[in-house]
Amino acid sequence: MSKAAYHTEILKVDPASIAFTGDSLSISDPQTETSLKRAATIISSSSEVVAFPTETVYGLGGNAFDDDSVRNIYRAKNRPADNPLISHISSVSQVKQFFGIDLPKIYEPLVESFWPGPLTILLPITTDSKLSKLTTAGQDTVAVRLPSHPVARALIHLSNVPIAAPSANASTRPSPTLAEHVYHDLNGKIPLILDGGSARVGVESTVVDGISNPPMLLRPGGVSLEQIKSVGGDAWKDVRVAKRVADANEPVKTPGMKYKHYSPTARVILVEKEEAMLNYIASHDLSRDKIALLTTQSFTGSQFPGIVESMGSSKEEVSRNLFKCLRDMDERRVDYIFVEAVDETDQGLAIMNRLKKAASETI
Ligand code: AMP
Ligand code: MG
Numbered sequence: 001m002s003k004a005a006y007h008t009e010i011l012k013v014d015p016a017s018i019a020f021t022g023d024s025l026s027i028s029d030p031q032t033e034t035s036l037k038r039a040a041t042i043i044s045s046s047s048e049v050v051a052f053p054t055e056t057v058y059g060l061g062g063n064a065f066d067d068d069s070v071r072n073i074y075r076a077k078n079r080p081a082d083n084p085l086i087s088h089i090s091s092v093s094q095v096k097q098f099f100g101i102d103l104p105k106i107y108e109p110l111v112e113s114f115w116p117g118p119l120t121i122l123l124p125i126t127t128d129s130k131l132s133k134l135t136t137a138g139q140d141t142v143a144v145r146l147p148s149h150p151v152a153r154a155l156i157h158l159s160n161v162p163i164a165a166p167s168a169n170a171s172t173r174p175s176p177t178l179a180e181h182v183y184h185d186l187n188g189k190i191p192l193i194l195d196g197g198s199a200r201v202g203v204e205s206t207v208v209d210g211i212s213n214p215p216m217l218l219r220p221g222g223v224s225l226e227q228i229k230s231v232g233g234d235a236w237k238d239v240r241v242a243k244r245v246a247d248a249n250e251p252v253k254t255p256g257m258k259y260k261h262y263s264p265t266a267r268v269i270l271v272e273k274e275e276a277m278l279n280y281i282a283s284h285d286l287s288r289d290k291i292a293l294l295t296t297q298s299f300t301g302s303q304f305p306g307i308v309e310s311m312g313s314s315k316e317e318v319s320r321n322l323f324k325c326l327r328d329m330d331e332r333r334v335d336y337i338f339v340e341a342v343d344e345t346d347q348g349l350a351i352m353n354r355l356k357k358a359a360s361e362t363i
Helices: 030-045 067-077 094-099 105-114 150-159 179-186 225-232 274-283 315-331 348-358
Strands: 009-012 018-021 024-027 050-052 059-063 086-088 119-124 141-145 192-195 206-209 216-219 267-271 291-295 307-310 336-340
Touching: 009 030, 018 150, 024 030, 024 150, 030 050, 030 059, 030 150, 030 192, 050 150, 050 179, 059 067, 059 150, 094 141, 105 119, 105 225, 179 192, 179 315, 267 274, 267 348, 291 315, 307 315, 315 348
Parallel strands: 009 192, 050 192, 086 141, 119 206, 267 336, 291 307, 291 336
Antiparallel strands: 018 024, 050 059, 119 141, 206 216
């Protein structure tokens, strides 16, 4: 059992000082090396958990083989125990080493193109698997990812165990893209945060299931549906996209679908047309409320009676800034956040997946 409270330490690490040549690791900055080794020792030799940067969002990591570690992840986040975690590895050869199977052929073209990177694949669990059943929440598959962020990859390499890691936010909150977001949500609940700067991609990994027939895209993320179809070959050309939300009692392929997600305290309203938003504001009495507009590709915001901020104009920028902008508006005590929708092509599918879950209505 873990203690009731921790002093949460934040250690700065320098991603640029970390290099992999093939699968071998070198770290040129001594302080980064010391901090990474400390974090790796926590993961491999205790049941405590550590927050660390990845290229998608910050993760909250523990030893995927150890029940107590995984229990501590769920507890720190207050995450429902039936929503399984992704296990992170630092080289393709660890698929065999940790999960006891060869990489299924169907994933070869995807792994070739997108690993290390924001793609998660489902693998079957063997009968003699060492994985904690809490990691997979009773599913007969394990979700596996090889991240590209040097800090994440080095931490896994040094720990020499698969690192089970969901996003390092309190459950239901927007995912963290900065160490300070993690601190805001988990201060006192975990011993250590590695601060490696801001997450580049900004939304979570794409989760694909190539074991089912036809293959499924379970969660859109940093790798787009178009990219999967274009490099995946015949096996992936008819990949099915899982629906976005599940009903309360429905058994689902990807349990994350059924939970409230990505929500700031403010009410989020997703907006397709700028004019409809202005009509909404005129017809609702929001005069005592603090309101904000987050724009993407085309709204001007010129007639908006509140804070106006751009999340960027390319979909890459919008992905990167999305969660941070939602959190910033909470810090500014905004009551309503209007957010400009994007079209659902390319990175737009992942952006809209997050926004639809965060929003209480769409106008
Ligand atoms: P997060 O850890 O917050 O990025 O969420 C991980 C996502 O992967 C959630 O939507 C999970 O439901 C999904 N996931 C993890 N493991 C599995 C699995 N074995 N089968 C299906 N979906 C999974
Ligand atoms: Mg999450």
